[in-house]
Amino acid sequence: MIGPGKIAVVGIGNILLGDEGVGVHVLNELRDRYCFPDGVELIDGGTMGLDLLPFIEGRQRVIFIDAVDFGAEAGAVGELRGGEIPERLSSKLSVHQIALPEMLSAGRLLGTLPEEICLVGIQPKSIDPGFGLSPEIEAKVDELMARVVRKLSEWGIEVRSKVHEGS
Numbered sequence: 001m002i003g004p005g006k007i008a009v010v011g012i013g014n015i016l017l018g019d020e021g022v023g024v025h026v027l028n029e030l031r032d033r034y035c036f037p038d039g040v041e042l043i044d045g046g047t048m049g050l051d052l053l054p055f056i057e058g059r060q061r062v063i064f065i066d067a068v069d070f071g072a073e074a075g076a077v078g079e080l081r082g083g084e085i086p087e088r089l090s091s092k093l094s095v096h097q098i099a100l101p102e103m104l105s106a107g108r109l110l111g112t113l114p115e116e117i118c119l120v121g122i123q124p125k126s127i128d129p130g131f132g133l134s135p136e137i138e139a140k141v142d143e144l145m146a147r148v149v150r151k152l153s154e155w156g157i158e159v160r161s162k163v164h165e166g167s
Contacts, residue, residue: 006039006058006059006060006061007039007040007041007059007060007061007062007063007152007155007157008040008041008042008043008055008056008059008061008062008063008114009027009030009036009041009042009043009062009063009065009148009152010023010027010043010045010052010055010056010062010063010064010065011023011026011027011028011042011043011044011045011064011065011066012024012045012046012047012048012052012064012065012066012100013025013046013047013066013067014046014047015046016129016130016131017127017128017129017130018124018125018126018127018128018129018130018131018132018133018134019067019074019122019124019125019126019127019133019134019137020067020124020127021067021133022065022066022067022122022124022133022137022141022144023045023064023065023066023067024044024045024046025133025141026065026141026144026145026148027042027043027044027065028044029141029145030042030145030148030149032162033145033161033162033163034145034149034159034160034161034162035159035160035161035162036157036159037157037158037159039157040152040157040159043055045064049100049102049103050103050106052100052103053103053106053107053112056103056107056113056114057107057110057112058112059114060114060115060116061114061115061116061117061118061155062114062116062117062118063117063118063119063120063148063152064085064100064117064118064119064120064121065119065120065121065148066100066119066120066121067121067122067123067124067127068080068119068122068123069123069124070121070123071123072123073123074123074124074125074134074136074137075122075123075136075137075139075140076122076123077120077121077122077140077143077144077147078120078121078122078123079118079119079121079147079151080118080119080121081116081117081118081119082116082117084119085100085101085104085117085119086100086101086104086105104117116155118151120144120147120148120151122137122140122144124137125137
């Protein structure tokens, strides 16, 4: 059984750098459109990097949502697990990605990493200064949310759409 606060969904990125902020935008959409049961916490990780460690310590599972350089065309969606995350983030898009692998390494050293870590990511089109997502990335927000909801479902967590509430 998953206990209170044992799963975290963490949106990371800088919303002032276009598509680089996709993780935070998707997290906010998830919060607006879905009801999450006790035991699941949605966290706006922004560009916290190493400072995120206390927010994931003691969790059983964590899903990160982020812009990732998959070396693919803009809008390509992918999923990374555990050790794949630091390896893939070796090609950094931004400063917060420098600290994410280090945060995971620190957690591993301290023995405080969650049992399972997943990163749902998307290849950005532009990480130039500017607020909002490019049309290519905006068109994939629903797909990113569906991936997060599907992963939670795999973990035995039921997420309900707010659209169906009260109907």
